[in-house]
Amino acid sequence: MSTLVAKQNVVVELLRISPLVDDLAERFSAAGHALYLVGGSVRDAVLGQPGGDLDFTTDARPARVLELLDGWAEAVWDTGIAFGTVGAVRHGVQVEITTFRADSYDRVSRNPEVRFGDSLTDDLKRRDFTANAMAIDMSTKKLVDPFDGMAAVRERILDTPSTPEESFADDPLRMLRAARFVAQLGFRPAPRVVRAMTEMAGELARITPERVQAELTKLITGSRPRLGIELLVRTGLAEQVLPEVPGMSLAIDEHHQHKDVYEHSLTVLDQAIDLEKRDDPDAAPDLVLRLAALLHDIGKPATRRFEDGGGVSFHHHEVVGAKMARKRLRALRYSKDVIEDVAQLVFLHLRFHGYGKGEWTDSAVRRYVTDAGHLLSRLHKLVRADCTTRNKRKAAALRRSYDDLEERIARIQAEEDLARVRPDLDGNEIMRLLGIQPGPMVGKAWQYLKELRLERGPIPHDEAVAELLNWAREQGVTPPE
Known part of the structure; x- marks a missing residue:
């Protein structure tokens, strides 16, 4: 993909979303705040693969974001407000607006100590990969790309804004996400990313099975899951996730x-x-x-x-x-x-x-x-x-x-x-013919008739009755006269 094509893709995406968010951007600007389209939304725009939902970041604090959304959004939810994220929907399109983050991690769990920041560059630096560390200023429609994410997307290279060791120590799930992007988008991990994944594979043990499963599912359902699986095996991450897969190489x-x-x-x-x-x-x-x-x-x-x-x-x-x-x-x-x-x-x-x-x-x-x-x-x-x-x-x-x-x-x-393979007689008729009450014998008779049905195909009703009565006598059950 050439730089020109990538930029054209971004322009096309901006034209698509501008009618939806221009007035929102004006609201933020009038209140003295910036609003940026960020992350996967920008990456997908560069790739020419626009999605439906939009992610934004801003210097406005969450309470102020809620105020600015009032009158613009048709619905608002604040389930992620503790992490600085406010969600909203307008004309069927979902947006998430997150305050600049300057988190630190304890590097024992993957839970950050949430701190809000004042710098877009610092916010972008804490993101997982350079391809996701671009932003578009919604007021000027200019691309902000401090970590050369445009080149990464253009060349399909997966690298990190900070060192991979720092990035993966902060959140080991990013290593699994790297394999997922390889499977979904066909990116190639940078050599230093592969080295860090190999050296730090054991850190994935800090991540809950539910989060691992979510990333694995996205990988498996990607366009080329083989590439992601091969990366997991090559780096040793598969031993943490699906050890039976590398085990098959024996x-x-x-x-x-x-x-x-x-x-x-x-x-x-x-x-x-x-x-x-x-x-x-x-x-x-x-x-x-x-x-x-x-x-x-x-x-x-x-x-x-x-x-x-x-x-x-x-x-x-x-x-x-x-x-x-x-x-x-x-x-x-x-x-x-x-x-x-x-x-x-x-x-x-x-x-x-x-x-x-x-x-x-x-x-x-x-x-x-x-x-x-x-x-x-x-x-x-x-x-x-x-x-x-x-x-x-x-x-x-x-x-x-x-x-x-x-x-x-x-x-x-x-x-x-x-x-709809079923016995030729149902449970009620079995009980009537054998003179028995509900219980295990009814189930056994039903199973016998089902096996007969599988073996011989549909059989006439009278023949099915005769087979049932003969079977019952062999089981010690005397049918009523």
Whole structure:
């Protein structure tokens, strides 16, 4: 990106937001205060990627900011006022205005001792990266760039206004944020940033799991998460966040087609994202699919066995991997739904390899669909992404087999409505036919009929009744006459 293009992008962004904030800037100026557009808002403007929300900074103290917003904003909130931030909304656009900061950190936690400042340069210096340390004076529309952030954005370089050691000691989460910007924006970290991240990786232990998870989620859902993950592994930060990922570099995969399982998993992640975009270019990034792609083989190191003849096996690594994924994601405070969905995908990702050239019975196909449930479309993508062999003939054969399986699924779904597989008799009818009250036996009977349904497909009502009565007698239950 040339300097001219970058400046043109800023002008275009200013023209877009001027009608919204010009009168606000005039309010601040008339009261003797400055108002600057800062941070990611300016960075994104330089990149030509304007966002919806706007961040400002000012020399006005928070109480004065509240006064100046009165009559301009449609709504105001002060939940961040202790940190100098006041939020507001006008015409559907959210703004946050923060008083200049001159904080100091105890470097034990990541909580600053909040102090308000009087210098824009000092405020910008305390920010995480030079790309985020630019400001635009809303009165003059001039760029303020004391740390050469424009060049950093233009060259896609990630560096810090102060030394990286000072910046990361103040807030270790910035190291994880560096990897996130690499994944989201395609920036390259400066060598001194990489050195500091490597030397200070252990400092990330000061950060709460919830904050780590938030940054990791943004990284995984970035446009190129592989780059961010590789940086985490290279610097040792992954050992603090997802130690199972660098751990996969110990295991050579059974096909010897990749340097190690770690590289294979990154390739699967890339291919899963390609499939995600192919199906819907405008869809939001799929966190569950991406986590499953990255973690699908984390059980391999624990299950690696060297076989006679020089082979390597990883029997039941999907079972072990599902447990490991569940444990790690729980430690990172992911939601229960995300944890269970990712673990189930890891557990199921090998199931297809028993399909061969179509040897599965319709019963096996029904079970595959039923076990996948709402994850079926994601499982399709994960299984296809997991094919990373360089053997074109083998890859084509696997694609044809999975095409065949999907066609069979579609056919059986059309015939039997697999999305709602239920026993042919419901609980009330089971109790009536067997003459029993609600209890464990009803559940067992229901499960038996569901297994029968999966095995044989829909069966006539009279036949289902006969099967239930025969099963009940075998269980020692005498149905009423």
